[in-house]
Amino acid sequence: MKQSTTRIRKAFRNPVTGEKLYVWADKITYRYDELEKGLIIVEFLKGSLNAEEFVEKYHICSVQILYAWAGKFLTQQESVFLSEQNDIDIVRLIT
Secondary structure (H helix, E strand, O other): OEEEEEEEEEEEEOOOOOOEEEEEEEEEEEEOOHHHHHHHHHHHHOOOOOHHHHHHHHOOOOHHHHHHHHHHHHOOOOOOOHHHOOHHHHHHHHO
């Protein structure tokens, strides 16, 4: 997992005065390579947590991204039985 931090300016309104104020904040983004994504999806498919919990656990942008990864993972050309291989072997076979 590769992590990067970007400094951003967030705007908000003061609820009392209605004045628009700005504050600096750090936005942290995470990037996963194909092997890491595959391991996350194998864990997800085994059903240990629901989609929302995976998004929170692995800092994924949204549930839709997780499902997109799963769709890509499941539509690979080689067919693999999840129960007969260990997780890393499964991911290596299809990436």
